[in-house]
Amino acid sequence: MIKLSINGLLVEVPEETTILEAAKKLNFRIPTLCNHDDLCVAGNCRVCVVEQLGGKALFAACGTPVAEGMQILTNSLKVRTARKHVIELLLSEHNADCTKCYKNGQCELQNLANEFSVGDHIFLDLLAHKEYTIDRFSPSIQKDDSKCIRCQRCVRTCQELQGVNALSVAYKGMHQKISTFFDHSMAEVICTNCGQCINRCPTGALVERTYLDEVWDAILDPDKHVIVQTAPAVRVGLGEDLGLSPGERVTGKMVAALKRLGFNSVLDTDFTADLTIVEEGNELLSRLKKAIVDKDENTALPMTTSCSPGWVKFIEHTFPEFLPNVSTCKSPQQMFGALAKTYYARAKDIDPKKIVTVSIMPCTAKKYEADRPEMRSSGYKDVDYVLTTRELARMVRQAGIDFSQMKEDHFDRLMGASSGAGVIFGATGGVMEAALRTAYEIVTGREVPFTDLNIMPVRGFDGIKQASVKIENCLDEWKFLEGVELKCAVAHGLSNARELMRAVKNGDLNVHFIEIMACPGGCLGGGGQPIPTNQKIREERAAAIYEEDMSMPIRKSHENPEILQLYEEFLGEPLGHKSHELLHTHYKERERY
Amino acid sequence: MKNIPVKRVDLIFEKIVCKEIFKKIISMDPERIIQSVIDSGLKGRGGAGFPTGLKWQFAANEKGDEKYIVCNADEGEPGTFKDRQILDEVPEKVFCGMAIASKAIGAKYGFIYLRGEYYFLVSKLEKKMDEFHLLMKEMGHDFRILLRLGSGAYICGEESALFESIEGKRGEPRNKPPYPTASGLFNKPTCINNVETLVYTVMILKYGASHFMHLGTKDSRGSKVFSVSGDTPKAGIYELELGMSVDEFVEEFGDGDTKAVQVGGAAGFCVPRKRFADTVIGFEGVPTGGSMKLFNSSRSMYNVMHNYLDFFAEESCGQCTPCRVGCQQLLKGIEAVKKGERSSKYLDELVKLATTMKLASKCGLGQSVGNAFSSIVENFKEEIIY
Structure with a gap:
């Protein structure tokens, strides 16, 4: 243990603790910009500088470990002057036209400027002499260099957390900027649109491409029938942006708010999550059958999930040799879109031309996914607009809805029912768990052998998780699986995904089924979720997801009555002709930069 | 206090037979080598002036057998051109210094990080390195030197940015601590010395610490x-x-x-x-x-300073705020004062900013921009304003 004093108060902390953390223990908050709980220390913004009594230079509190007998001042004259200067300097190269900024009111730099009441700028406006462009080419992410403060959170996110390396630092000195491969637009590079950079950007330099106006226009157009679907993770995150605490489940309030906003049908992506499980579970079993019974060497195993569009684009760029391994199932969002303009339109007797489908996603990559040319199997664009959880919160605020006072409401019928298995799609390991609940039962006629159907080995936040289930006493049809140890692996965050796929490639990992979610923690930690994010917040959202699962009367996808109805009235059977037409697709190889 | 008059010395360029010196050193204990360098009072000749013997001592005290010697030959300070001459005339003495350091701290590999613009020295250095490696083999000392070239960035002369560059990354300074002797190149204990410093260690061991110590003053030996x-x-x-x-x-x-x-x-x-x-x-x-x-007196000190600030605004790595933005503000600031767009009082704000840069920058580059700025503004204020 190390003893030191901070502003005259003694504190004892373990070795390796930073001054920043030690100060927190004494309830002193030292302002930070480049520091982020999820990332390695950078120490480059210098806003967290503190003084060591008798020392010459100031230290960055975020990057300096404590030492015995240190006497630290966090608010001395030297510190205050330096800190104010740093904020002034950042503002002098920052486009501080705050009222025109998407992040107005949610900007960390703005907050600091406010705290230090930086009114008249001392320094010269450097931006006036600089050229910059706003990159609006990506359907998911908008990058505005004039608002960038070079804290490199996005770079560290893209490189360390996601292992994607779409963003990096380019040039030096006054020309230094955060850039992409040869300054190409975000739409043309290896970017997976995961949006994790947005979640960590302290300013408005990286924000989602917003489609709020388009959605309002559709809602307010009397000729349109606007259907909204909400992803599983939205209901455990939305509250955070509307004044509630992390981990509060707001499913019923959210539905009520969506109805008040004027959506004509409020439906659930969880419904198509259940559908995905039935299709994907059957796909896995059919691949296993082809490989084991038919000895077909061309059957690609392990099969990987395809729900996460960030992951899909990542594999297209990085591991194209594994594209045959990706499940042909579309993601729940896209299955929903395809069915909304066919099955739902027919059942409700609405002209599909007049239907506008909007999805609320915890994700920015979903915006890209909806725009993919593969996603038009209904004859129209299957999903017209994708909004993030944050955008929905903004809509609720715009409409003046007092969210916390909403009476809980229920999803509309036909594509609004779901099981607990659909809900847990929102957490890492959830798709695997939901698939196992269904596949095991198809094969054996019995429930998975885990207490309360909770398959604990695939839950939690370990980067890569592995589990296996021994299949015994199969039904006659599946006798070829008798005694097989069904092995699976789960990864979340693309760095972990890369590690897992490398292990598969090298032959170090032999499994049948792999679930990969592009974002840390799965969709609940998605790039469209409320800001800030950190491990604790993600854990609280995960706990809420599993609570929601336990609260559901139906916990297995194949028992969802509306799914059964869908097959009976429309699709016929899993992996049938209609399914292939509407619910399955293939992906393509992309360049590696 | 009496100053020492200008007196020429001939140690660095003195032609010596490195083999003989190395023969003497190879039988010495690492502790004795380090003690000699400590006794001599030698401080780093790159500019920062850290006591060389102490640096070796720290590196020697670190556990583990994977350590590195790095020769900082990224001579980039405007107006400095001595390392180039040393490497051109007496490269074997530089290698010899690295070998002595390797013996002192227990390193098997050394790196020379050569300024990119000194590419013309490469073939000569490589030839001399081959001879040196043969000598090392003959002496039974397991030490090998590798040559790495910079690409023209001034910041890569900063020790931790230099490590990043050798490692193949963008040359940006690291947070300190940890210092290089604890965690340097490839995160291993590393001893990094300037070209000239390394040659002095050879001469100290040749003539003895006292010979060196008797030159210079109490604070600046040799x-x-x-x-x-x-x-x-x-x-x-x-x-x-x-x-x-x-x-x-x-x-x-x-x-x-x-x-x-x-x-x-x-x-x-x-x-x-x-x-x-x-x-x-x-x-x-x-x-x-x-x-x-x-x-x-024909020179405008405004131009001199403008030139330096232009250099820094360009050569800052851009990583930390005080240095990246501060350099630009100082540069644009004196321009604004010169043009009359800001009053002469604005120079006081800029001097305060220079102090912040000195206190709050991440590395030596940002910390030293204020030196030239403040000393020129202080002494030649009229030339800046009018």
Whole structure:
């Protein structure tokens, strides 16, 4: 243990603790910009500088470990002057036209400027002499260099957390900027649109491409029938942006708010999550059958999930040799879109031309996914607009809805029912768990052998998780699986995904089924979720997801009555002709930069 | 206090037989080698002036058998050109210094990080390195030197940015601590020394610590190679005993009309004529990595400073706020004052900013921009304003 004093108060902390953390223990908050709980220390913004009594230079509190007998001042004259200067300097190269900024009111730099009441700028406006462009080419992410403060959170996110390396630092000195491969637009590079950079950007330099106006226009157009679907993770995150605490489940309030906003049908992506499980579970079993019974060497195993569009684009760029391994199932969002303009339109007797489908996603990559040319199997664009959880919160605020006072409401019928298995799609390991609940039962006629159907080995936040289930006493049809140890692996965050796929490639990992979610923690930690994010917040959202699962009367996808109805009235059977037409697709190889 | 008059010394370029010295050293205990260097009082000749023996001691005390010696040959300080000469004339002495350091701290590999613009030295150095490796083999000392080239960034002369560059990454300084002796190149204990420093260690072990210690002053032992340039009839490289005053230096090298001397390059201090007599060149006065630039009365100190700031605004790595934005503000700031867009009072704000840059920047680059700025503004205010 190390003893030191901070502003005259003694504190004892373990070795390796930073001054920043030690100060927190004494309830002193030292302002930070480049520091982020999820990332390695950078120490480059210098806003967290503190003084060591008798020392010459100031230290960055975020990057300096404590030492015995240190006497630290966090608010001395030297510190205050330096800190104010740093904020002034950042503002002098920052486009501080705050009222025109998407992040107005949610900007960390703005907050600091406010705290230090930086009114008249001392320094010269450097931006006036600089050229910059706003990159609006990506359907998911908008990058505005004039608002960038070079804290490199996005770079560290893209490189360390996601292992994607779409963003990096380019040039030096006054020309230094955060850039992409040869300054190409975000739409043309290896970017997976995961949006994790947005979640960590302290300013408005990286924000989602917003489609709020388009959605309002559709809602307010009397000729349109606007259907909204909400992803599983939205209901455990939305509250955070509307004044509630992390981990509060707001499913019923959210539905009520969506109805008040004027959506004509409020439906659930969880419904198509259940559908995905039935299709994907059957796909896995059919691949296993082809490989084991038919000895077909061309059957690609392990099969990987395809729900996460960030992951899909990542594999297209990085591991194209594994594209045959990706499940042909579309993601729940896209299955929903395809069915909304066919099955739902027919059942409700609405002209599909007049239907506008909007999805609320915890994700920015979903915006890209909806725009993919593969996603038009209904004859129209299957999903017209994708909004993030944050955008929905903004809509609720715009409409003046007092969210916390909403009476809980229920999803509309036909594509609004779901099981607990659909809900847990929102957490890492959830798709695997939901698939196992269904596949095991198809094969054996019995429930998975885990207490309360909770398959604990695939839950939690370990980067890569592995589990296996021994299949015994199969039904006659599946006798070829008798005694097989069904092995699976789960990864979340693309760095972990890369590690897992490398292990598969090298032959170090032999499994049948792999679930990969592009974002840390799965969709609940998605790039469209409320800001800030950190491990604790993600854990609280995960706990809420599993609570929601336990609260559901139906916990297995194949028992969802509306799914059964869908097959009976429309699709016929899993992996049938209609399914292939509407619910399955293939992906393509992309360049590696 | 009596200053030491300008006295030429011939240690760095003295032709010696490295094999003989190395024969003597190979049988010495690492502790004795380090003690000799400590006793000599040698401080780093790159400019920062950290005691060399102590640095070796720290690196030697680190556990583990994977350690590195790095020779910082990224000579980039404006007005410095001595390392180039040393590497051209006596490269074997540099290698020998690295080998001694390797013996002292227990390293098997050494890296020379050569300034990219010195590419013309590469073939010669490689040839000499081959000979050196044969000598090492003959002596039974397991040590190998690898040559790495920079690509022209000034910041890569900063030790931790230099490591990043050798590792194949963008040359950006790291947070300290940890210091290089604990975690340097490839995150292993590393001893990084300037070209000149390494050669001095050879001469200290050849002639003994006391020979070196008797040169110079209490705070600045020994001699130093100076790169003299600017308004002087005698531009060139000189090895001089430390401890002389700027006055004596100007007496020797000036053109009779010297109004200021920039000691230590763009990152150093500007000494005006009125301070020549009472300013010692050395760690007790103005330290220098070797750059000595003389300016006569025909020079505009505004232009001199503009030039330096232009350099820094370009050569900052851009990572930390005080340095990246601060350099630009100082540059644009003096332009604005010159053009009358800001009042002369604005210079006071800029001096305060320079202090913040000194206190809050991440590395030595940002921390030293204020040196030249403040010393020029302080002494030549009228030239900046009018």
